[in-house]
Amino acid sequence: MLGVRAKIGAGGRVIIPFSIRERMHFSVGDEIVLYVKDEGLCITTVEQALHQLQQKVKARNKGKVSLVNELLATRHNEAADE
Numbered sequence: 001m002l003g004v005r006a007k008i009g010a011g012g013r014v015i016i017p018f019s020i021r022e023r024m025h026f027s028v029g030d031e032i033v034l035y036v037k038d039e040g041l042c043i044t045t046v047e048q049a050l051h052q053l054q055q056k057v058k059a060r061n062k063g064k065v066s067l068v069n070e071l072l073a074t075r076h077n078e079a080a081d082e
Contacts, residue, residue, distance in 0.1 A: 016043070 004017050016026065026032070026045065033049040035042050044052070061067065 004020060006014050006017070008014055020026075024044070031046050033044050033046055057067070
């Protein structure tokens with residue numbers, strides 16, 4: 001897909017063209033996440049950003065440690081200390 005030109009309007013507003021909203025499954029009222037990557041602006045939904053983060057954690061952990069069990073153990077120890 002070729003890039004689409006847009007202008008920054010009052011208050012920093014940018015209109016995302018329909019073709020991009022449709023491809024990205026953006027709907028009216030969706031909360032989005034903006035971040036800079038490789039000197040470009042990336043826009044995604046909260047759900048897509050969470051999924052990307054989960055995949056990165058999964059790739060780094062590779063089943064070595066159960067992060068849920070680690071969190072539960074930490075919470076259990078903190079509760080015991082109170």
